[in-house]
Amino acid sequence: xxxxxxxxxxxxxxxxxxxxxxxxxxxxxxxxxxxxxxxxxxxxxxxxxxxxxxxxxxxxxxxxxxxxxxxxxxxxxxxxxxxxxxxxxxxxxxxxxxxxxxxxxxxxxxxxxxxxxxxxxxxxxxxxxxxxxxxxxxxxxxxxxxxxxxxxxxxxxxxxxxxxxxxxxxxxxxxxxxxxxxxxxxxxxxxxxxxxxxxxxxxxxxxxxxxxxxxxxxxxxxxxxxxxxxxxxxxxxxxxxxxxxxxxxxxxxxxxxxxxxxxxxxxxxxxxxxxxxxxxxxxxxxxxxxxxxxxxxxxxxxxxxxxxxxxxxxxxxxxxxxxxxxxxxxxxxxxxxxxxxxxxxxxxxxxxxxxxxxxxxxxxxxxxxxxxxxxxxxxxxxxxxxxxxxxxxxxxxxxxxxxxxxxxxxxxxxxxxxxxxxxxxxxxxxxxxxxxxxxxxxxxxxxxxxxxxx
Numbered sequence: 001x002x003x004x005x006x007x008x009x010x011x012x013x014x015x016x017x018x019x020x021x022x023x024x025x026x027x028x029x030x031x032x033x034x035x036x037x038x039x040x041x042x043x044x045x046x047x048x049x050x051x052x053x054x055x056x057x058x059x060x061x062x063x064x065x066x067x068x069x070x071x072x073x074x075x076x077x078x079x080x081x082x083x084x085x086x087x088x089x090x091x092x093x094x095x096x097x098x099x100x101x102x103x104x105x106x107x108x109x110x111x112x113x114x115x116x117x118x119x120x121x122x123x124x125x126x127x128x129x130x131x132x133x134x135x136x137x138x139x140x141x142x143x144x145x146x147x148x149x150x151x152x153x154x155x156x157x158x159x160x161x162x163x164x165x166x167x168x169x170x171x172x173x174x175x176x177x178x179x180x181x182x183x184x185x186x187x188x189x190x191x192x193x194x195x196x197x198x199x200x201x202x203x204x205x206x207x208x209x210x211x212x213x214x215x216x217x218x219x220x221x222x223x224x225x226x227x228x229x230x231x232x233x234x235x236x237x238x239x240x241x242x243x244x245x246x247x248x249x250x251x252x253x254x255x256x257x258x259x260x261x262x263x264x265x266x267x268x269x270x271x272x273x274x275x276x277x278x279x280x281x282x283x284x285x286x287x288x289x290x291x292x293x294x295x296x297x298x299x300x301x302x303x304x305x306x307x308x309x310x311x312x313x314x315x316x317x318x319x320x321x322x323x324x325x326x327x328x329x330x331x332x333x334x335x336x337x338x339x340x341x342x343x344x345x346x347x348x349x350x351x352x353x354x355x356x357x358x359x360x361x362x363x364x365x366x367x368x369x370x371x372x373x374x375x376x377x378x379x380x381x382x383x384x385x386x387x388x389x390x391x392x393x394x395x396x397x398x399x400x401x402x403x404x405x406x407x408x409x410x411x412x413x414x415x416x417x418x419x420x421x422x423x424x425x426x427x428x429x430x431x432x433x434x435x436x437x438x439x440x441x442x443x444x445x446x447x448x449x450x451x452x453x454x
Contacts, residue, residue, distance in 0.1 A: 004043040005082060005105055007033060011047055012078040015341065022051055022341035041222070042092075049089060050081045052176060052340035055150035057081050057088075064121045064130050075109050076118065083122050095126045141165050149176060152343055155333070158383075167426075174425035175336040175343075181224060182209075182430070183216045184238045186273055186301050192216070195234055202227070211411045212247075214273075215240045233301040238266045241334075241423045241433040245325060245378035246270040248409045248421060248437050253278035255322040256306075258368055260313040260361060263290030265297040267327055272303040280306040284316045314360045320370035328358040330379040330386050334432020337425055351385050358390045366398055371442035375401075378421075378435040387434040388420055394438070404437045 011025050018025075026047055030040055050057065061080055062069045069077075083102035087095055099122045106115035124130040135143035145165065146156040149172035159168040183206060185195050192213050199206055204227070209215035217240075224230060224237060246267050251257050253275045259268045262283035271281055285291050288310045298305050309316060313326070331351055332342045358379070365375045377394075379386055395401055405419035416422050421435035 003033070004035065004039050004046075005101055007043055008047050008050070008082055009075060009078045009105065009109075012050060012081065013074055015051070016074055016078075019345075021339070021345075022048065023339070045090070046082060046085060048340055050078075050085045051344070053085060053089070053150045054081065054344060055152065056147055057084050057150075059134070059147045060084065060125075060132050061121070063132050064125060066117070073110060073114070076106070076114050079106050079109070079118055080121060083118070084125065087122065087126060099123060099126070137165070145169055145172060149173060150343075151175070151336075152346075154348055155343065155346075158348075170426040171424065174429075175340075177337060179221075179337040180217055180219045181221055181237060182239045183218060183224070184236045184243060184270065185214045185216070186233055186235055187214060188273060188277060189232070189302070190234045195229070198229055198234070199227075209240055211413070212240060212243065215243065231300065236266065236269060236297070236301065238270065239335075239338075239431045241428070241431040242266055242380070243270055244410050244414060244421050244423070244433065245327060245376050245435040246274060248378075248406055248435050249323055249325050249374065249376040250409050251275045251279055251281075251323060256280045256282070258282045258284060258316075258318065258321050258324045258365075260284050260316065260324055260326045260365055261328060262308075263287055263294045265294030267325060268294060268305055269297055269301055269303055271325070272298075272305050273301075277303055282306050282309060282318065282321070284309045284311055284313050286310065286312045314357070314364050316364065316368070318368055321368050321373065322370065323374045323376075324365040324368055326361050326365045326375060326377045328354075328361050328377065328379055328386075328390075330354055330358065330381040331383060333381045333383055334423070334425070334434075335380050336432075338431065351383055355385055355390060358386060359393055362390065362394045363397075366394075366401070366440075369440055371440060373440050374404075375438040375440075376435055377438065378433065380431060380433050382422070382424060382432040382434065387422075388418065388436070391420075391436045391438070400441050401438045402441055404439045406435065406437060409437070 007029055011029050014025050015022055079102050083098055086093060086098045099119060102122060103115045103119045106118045135147055137144040142153060142157045142160060145168055146153040151172050156168060159171060185192050196206060204220055206216040206218045229235060251271050251274055257271060257279055259281060262268045263285035268281055268283045283294055283305055291308050291310055295308060331346050331354060332339055333346060336343050362377055369375060377391060403419050406421045407415040410421060414421050414423055423430055423433045425432055
């Protein structure tokens with residue numbers, strides 16, 4: 001465990017100081033070290049667990065620490081985060097071993113003075129000698145929810161203002177649950193029943209979705225991508241919420257479709273499967289390396305998607321097409337269960353900055369579309385500033401477009417009164433997401449032109 005602990009402290013230090021997502025840091029670190037499957041799983045659990053519960057751990061340690069917590073060395077904080085997380089949330093390693101390993105790590109990194117402080121803090125916590133006071137829910141609901149459920153205060157404040165305390169608590173609880181995995185059947189290779197039986201024969205437990213026969217749910221998080229069934233293209237790993245924009249676009253065989261922010265290809269490949277591989281899909285993304293992943297996925301699934309274009313979606317140009325999917329870059333605040341570190345990497349200014357990009361992508365999508373075409377705008381966030389407010393701004397500039405209600409294309413349980421797709425982790429047991437279907441009304445343009453002539 002000492003090797004894993006050192007890795008975790010190093011990874012947390014990188015996460016603190018670099019603008020890199022936690023999963024990238026983790027995958028890079030484990031690729032360099034030969035860990036057993038058990039140590040890899042434990043390393044993953046602790047690293048992502050610390051990031052998930054960082055707010056609550058920080059609140060507790062501020063009170064346990066004698067001195068100025070905010071000025072203590074970063075490595076001291078991270079060693080304490082790791083130790084306290086194990087003591088609070090895991091029971092597979094005895095408390096005395098957790099403390100001894102933390103002390104040893106501190107000695108090797110920063111000397112006896114800090115190792116002594118770490119030893120005292122963790123032992124006092126285990127022995128119940130340290131009293132920690134949490135914010136009172138009745139007196140300070142924002143602080144209480146933020147600390148107890150380890151979410152940034154600014155975000156909790158937004159959610160309580162929008163939904164109230166009870167719904168915000170449920171959402172935060174869902175964000176802190178360990179996520180399962182969704183599998184999407186490639187119906188060009190296997191029927192849902194065939195895939196179910198195939199995986200059951202190798203003891204991979206899956207259960208069918210209640211809403212889409214192409215999707216299954218599994219609690220088996222690791223190892224799915226190594227299965228022969230995955231390598232042969234029988235299924236993809238994709239959250240069910242991410243499939244809804246594709247169903248909303250409703251592509252048809254023979255159509256030309258642009259996926260404007262396509263990599264690494266989950267939606268591109270689903271669009272191809274929905275059209276039985278008989279449409280032309282132009283996949284655009286500005287990240288060349290992610291486009292290579294998309295190409296690999298297309299090859300694995302034996303799909304033809306027309307062509308791949310490395311280009312900023314705001315500037316891509318082409319002949320007029322039938323449909324455009326704009327799966328816009330966003331804050332990702334709907335996927336905090338899977339991407340626990342995002343909550344600490346986002347801010348209200350992030351949302352404002354992204355809104356300009358999102359609207360620009362939607363504007364370019366309109367330039368690509370032929371009369372009577374369709375745009376689907378989607379995100380993996382639950383923030384209105386990135387969702388319906390972007391759509392509303394677009395509609396104000398383009399009166400020749402209207403919102404088509406999503407309930408014609410997806411289950412009504414995912415559709416709000418405005419006709420938009422909205423999914424929430426605590427209500428639908430899937431990622432939070434948004435999608436809107438925008439139809440270009442050519443008749444309106446013709447009427448306006450006729451009016452000008454008369």
